Amino acid sequence: MTNEPNNKYDVFLCLVGPDTRYTFAGNLYNALRRNRINTFFTEDNHHDELLLMNGDQISPFALRAIKESNLLIVVLSPNYASSPRNLDEFVAIVRCIKRKKQLLLPVFYKVERGEIMDAIFSGPDQQALCVFEERFGDYKERVNEWKDALLEVYGWTAMEYQNGSGYEYEFIREIVDIAKRRQRRRYDVFLSFRGRDTRHSFTGFLYKAFCREGFYVFMDDEGLEGGNQISPTIMGAIERSRLSIVVFSENYGYSTWCLDELSKIIECVKTRNQMVWPIFYNVEKSDVCNQTKSYGDAMTAQEKRFGKDSGKVHKWRSALSEIANLEGEHLRENQYQYEFIERIVEKAINIPSPCSNDSYEEESRVSKCTHWEIGSCVVS
Structure with a gap:
């Protein structure tokens, strides 16, 4: 089960129509679609009615698309x-990336970063903003929100294109490549758990x-x-997840499937610098790491099944022992589960954004860049 509804997008493409709708942005949108990247384009004719139904106000439809885009x-x-x-x-996009850890890619097309600020607050468009003041009673508050959003991304890594700096199709290809890499990192969280213990209770919630x-x-x-071998689908999902959460429950160690998942997760921690959070569900961390009590019984059963000298069993024991090096959360019988779950989710929300943390491979090219040039990336 994955939370990937039909209306979730790989890319949300935002722009003002008159400038680039039928030229650069239209070509970018077409290139994204040709590469099977599910894209919501704010100026697509298919979305016009829904987007403009509130006039100059952003529509709930667009807000939902922003929240559901990678x-x-x-x-x-x-x-x-x-x-x-x-x-x-x-403004909505900037708020979303702070809350939901989405990736933002600003593209400065035939405009310098400084010109954006000048155009709004000291340039010719100041007169246009005075017209907005007459139309909107909350003018000052809205302009302050616009200014804060622009200041927020002013120093961010971005892509820039100016007249004479190269072929637009090459520039578009670089943007598409970034979107494709982001597309491959499909999941924020992978949940590893023993179904019979927690599927319909704690893990489901x-x-x-x-x-x-x-x-x-x-x-x-x-x-x-089921079966004796973890599926390639599960292996791929683990590799493409930023965070794995392992729910250690009483019968977790009896499942070869769960133990294979754990071994793969530990491998990704070491080779891909991924994060893993153990949750000890009515079991003690020491029993998991040292394979005592129910985990000792489980590993003894696995040895009887596969043999004491089995490489598979040694790998599982090693993976369980590795948990000793990781910080975990304990859920006790006398705790409210909903409070514990709220704390876990809030902790995940506060993970540094990929835009500011170069430890995530898929976004490393974006997050490490200090300046974009056509056909190249200057890395600090």
Whole structure:
């Protein structure tokens, strides 16, 4: 089971229509679609009625699309300040990346970063903003929100294109490559658990809590677990997850499927610098690490099944021992589960964004860049 509804997008493409809708942005949108990247384009004719039903106000439809997109691309062009709706979209995008850890890629198209600020607050468009003041009673508050959003991303890594700096199709190809890499990192959270112990109770509630906050979570379907070998689907999901949460319960160690998941997770921690959070569900960390009590009984049963000298069993024991080096959370019988789950989700929300942490491989090219040039990336 994964929280990937039909209306979830890989990319949300935001821009002001008159500047680039039928040229650069239209070509970018077409390139993204050709590469099977599910893209919400704010100026797509298919979305016009829904987006404009509130006039200059951003629509709930667009807000939902922003929240459900993995990568947010904002094309800032010379006339970006001419549309209050697009500026409100920009504010919503900045708020989303703070809360939901989405990736933002600003694209400065034929405009310098400094020109954006000048255009809104000291340039010719100041007169246009005076017109907005007459139309909107909350003018000052809205403009302050626009300014804060622009200041927020002013120093961020971005892509820039100027006249004469190269072929636009090459520039578009680089943006598409970034979107494709982001697309491959499909899940925010992978949940490893023993189905018979917690699927319909604790882990089910944890999954729903993550989904409500906009996380993309992999939780295997009921009935998928079975056989003696973990499926390639599960292996791939673990590799493409930023965070793995392992729910250690009484019968976790009896499942070869769970133990294979754990071994793969530990491998990804070492080779991909991924995060893993153990949760000890009515069991002690020491019993898991040292394989005592129910975990001792479980590993003895695995040895009887596969042999004491089995490489598989040694790998499982090693993976369980590795848990000693990781910080974990204990859920006790006398704790409210909903409070514990809220704390776990809030902790995940506060993980540093990929945009500011270069430890995530998929976003490393974006997060390490200090300046973009056509066809190259200057890395600090």
